[in-house]
Amino acid sequence: MLEAPIVEIFSSIQGEGLLVGRRQIFVRFAGCNLDCNYCDTAISKSSESGTLKTVDYVVCKINELKTDDLHSVSFTGGEPLLYADFINEVISQIEIPSFLETNGTLPDEINKLDNLDYVSLDIKLEEHFNNNYSKKILLNEIKSVNILMDKSIKVYCKLVVLPDSNLSRIENLVKTLKNDINKNQDLSVVIQPVSPIELWKDDKKILFEISEIIGKYMDVLTIPQLHKFMNIE
Structure with a gap:
């Protein structure tokens, strides 16, 4: 029986990225393979912060939380790809579009x-x-982006930036990304200013500079965390 550590399952409004404003059911997994210093869900970093739940339990909770305005189910964390087999099984039992939020560093798992x-x-x-x-x-x-593109899965990249982010590093990164992704498909990059937004009161100019740099190579948008402004989960 497949089990995975779950922190919470809840319904809310997506506050980030290209699906911002969409109603989603969020399945938050515990445990992450990275340790980012800006993480805003630190409670989910350790697998011990979750409670082991079965696929049947998660599917049941999703069905209980369905609303008429529901767009999709978001598998988030932590790093949900630590539980790729579990996610596969959940998706196979629900008739709702699926959305994965991932750091993309586990291409073998994303390939599943x-x-x-x-x-x-x-x-x-x-x-x-x-x-x-x-x-x-x-x-x-x-590698993960290319796997997803080859599978015709709709993927975009999110780049969290800080007031002191290094512009030349960002340009080198985007150049590499542009050169190495599947040339037959377009890829959007969402710039996400790190929260809280008060950090940017004296440094808004850099957001325009980052957008201009990325815009030389690919489609770019700047979207802050909407749910922080709305004060919702």
Whole structure:
């Protein structure tokens, strides 16, 4: 029997990325393979913060939370790809579009998922880590993007930026991403200013500079975390 550590299952409004404003049911998994210094769901970093639940339990909760305005089910974390087999089984038992929020560093696990509808894939910067950044992170993220594109799954990348983000590093990263992704498909990058938004009161200009840099290579949008403004989960 498949089980996975679950922190919470709830219905809310998606506050990030290209599906911002959509009603979703969120299935938050516990445990992550990275340790980003800006993480706003620190409670989900450790697998011990969750409670082991079965596929049947999760499917039942999803069905209980359905509303007429529901757009999709978001599998989030933590890092949900630590439980790819579990997610596959849940998706096979629900008739609702599926949305995965992932750091994209586990391409072998992402390759297991054929029935996803949408994926938000975080691209990590060196400044997202205190001391454990590796170039392998970006290589795996690019590999994951290409796997998803080959499967015709709708994927976009999200880039969390800080007021002191290094512009030249961002340009080098986006160049690499542009050169190494599937050339037959377009990829959007969502710039997400790190929360809280008060951090940006004196540094808004850099957001325009980052947007201009990314816009030289691919489609770009800047979308802050809407749910922080609405004060909802």
